[in-house]
Amino acid sequence: MVGILQEQHPGRARLFMQWKQMDWPLLVDPLNLLGVSVVPVTVLLDEYGIVRAINPKQDEFQQFMEEVYPEPKHMDAPRTGRSDLAALEQAALGHDPDALRNYADALFLWSDESHLDEAIEGYTQALQKDPEHGPTHYRLGVAFRRRYESPFRRANDFNQAAQHWGQALDIDPNQYIWRRRIQQYGPRLDKPYSFYDWVIQAREEIEARGETPVTLTVEPGGAELAYPAQTFDPAPTATRPEPDPGGRIIRDEQGLIQIEATVVPATLQPGGSGRVHVVLRPDQSQKAHWNNEVDDLVFWVDPPAGWEVDTHYLTVGRPPEAVSQEVRKVEFELKIPDELTGPVTIPAYVLYYVCEDVDGTCLYRRQDVSLRINVAGGRK
Amino acid sequence: MLSSWASFAGIALIFLMVASVGAAAPSGLQVGQPFPLLTLPALADGQPRSLADFRGGKVILHIWASW
Known part of the structure; x- marks a missing residue:
């Protein structure tokens, strides 16, 4: 069992996993580089990393467990390690939007928060070349929100995040990961559920077990705890x-x-x-x-x-x-x-x-x- | 086999309870195609990990969020 997390605040997932006593490896994808439009999604991968089923039914699951899959004739060599920031920076100097995005992604994922300015600049430049690229708007919004919550916060960061998430959703209204990010901070009429009300129950149950709940770096509050309204x-x-x-x-x-x-x-x-x-x-x-x-x-x-x-x-x-x-x-x-x-x-x-x-x-x-x-x- | 399925279904239910947003398949994933070779930080230690690290065994992958 392996997980990929579509969330801005991975510490909250750490608390969730402590609560549910889940101990399997989890990879964090705050920028949605995977490009999924919904969660949860369950994917069955064979020994060679080939997708064998998406959201499987019971019979598909059983077949997957029993099947002996053939080795593919060609497999891409896995990339390992952090991105080469110097090489990505050099490539971004040509102002190709893909190169700018790749550099900004790498800065966001692998650098500390003092480099968020550069990531934001990279995404902004990519949008100047490619203004209708929804994923870049979304990632720029994520970067603004992270800087807003950091010691490097600048005036208007949250506002910018909301605007870019909105622009992303205008471009692709079927992208529910993006929609949920707006709903997380949005009004009760638009909420499908309370996003983080479970945190309270989780802490109580973890403490009742005699454990200390994981400390959250960004405490959910306000809109993130509010319940939907009709x-x-x-x-x-x-x-x-x-x-x-x-x-x-x-x-x-x-x-x-x-x-x-x-x-x-x-x-x-x-x-x-x-x-x-x-x-x-x-x-x-x-x-x-x-x-x-x-x-x-x-x-x-x-x-x-x-x-x-x-x-x-x-x-x-x-x-x-x-x-x-x-x-x-x-x-x-x-x-x-x-x-x-x-x-x-x-x-x-x-x-x-x-x-x-x-x-x-x-x-x-x-x-x-x-x-x-x-x-x-x-x-x- | 049924117990594996039951365990799998139980975990899937946890996620459905906290983060059910739709039934459409995720974009970019296709049955029969390799899973994208993304390198992402591990929650445990922030170190780079990829799904390729888990090759050699069958993987049940959950893509989820705690909200």
């Missing part, structure tokens, strides 16, 4: 009053808190729904810190008439320390009107307590957030 569940109006209706709270002109918003999917269909991911980070260069001594962060969104949101008023809790620098996240879902076309910006704002340094001045500040929603032209 209908959009709008927030009841006026459950909480708007926190700063007159706009009297002083704005965070210094940018002590950096805010980045991403909508998934990157382009909504008229009448469709999206999930908005808002990430708030204290600006390290200014030594900004959250002030945790007063009250929770508040996020407020009140879209125009005809729009629906699943909540208007969100809060983010505080750690026990007086000050902290953690990343805070807000997620909510919206549904846009049927007749809407073109990009639309909806207003939102955040209220928070922030300090200029560990022992610096602490302030109560507001930051306005413009959420840009891209809407596909015409009716669905």
Whole structure:
């Protein structure tokens, strides 16, 4: 038994295998170099690596186990070891899209995260030559998302990932591996299931066995744990009053808190729904810190008439320390009107307590957030 | 033989429970053709591995995701 994993975060599969006590070899294919359009797929390979059945039925399985297969007249010599990055880089200098993709693939798979910039550049250059190549859009999206989760993160990385995954799916709407990547971070109406709710049960059962669950480098949360919904569940109006209706709270002109918003999917269909991911980070260069001594962060969104949101008023809790620098996240879902076309910006704002340094001045500040929603032209 | 099948089917069921997205055959794989000689990182240690490493014995290959 051997596995190939189609997943961005292999550590999660490691936890899954610990949970299910699976110990067979697993190869990780985060870029979907294999080109499969669905999972799971079971493939039976004979002693020579020839495919003998795909998703076999019981009789095919039995026949496979009993059959003595002939040795092929010709077999490609297996390639072993890591890719020769220097040779691939040299080949990419000719700007052939295949060579650029191969170099970017190798950088992604075999280099550390400090080389993600180069991988992203390689895929981007390949797309300039070959803009309708869906797999390159998908892989570029994967690279952007990985950089977003790395210490080398740049502004807009998650947004770029969502956009390229969307472009990939536009090119091939039957590619379910790509579709699932968008749904992983997308709205509940589009989800076929909760993607990582099993993590909670897995940890409980592993601990009950007296083992320590594998530590995840990227913890699933928000959209990745959300359950599917059949209908959009709008927030009841006026459950909480708007926190700063007159706009009297002083704005965070210094940018002590950096805010980045991403909508998934990157382009909504008229009448469709999206999930908005808002990430708030204290600006390290200014030594900004959250002030945790007063009250929770508040996020407020009140879209125009005809729009629906699943909540208007969100809060983010505080750690026990007086000050902290953690990343805070807000997620909510919206549904846009049927007749809407073109990009639309909806207003939102955040209220928070922030300090200029560990022992610096602490302030109560507001930051306005413009959420840009891209809407596909015409009716669905 | 039935127990092999039962074991195989049990594992397949695990994957169907966590990641069933469709019934179409994967692109690029054809019965009677060699499996692509991709070299990918192993989950266990990140070292390069290929399906060719498993030649010499029959292989039941599961392509899956934990979601």
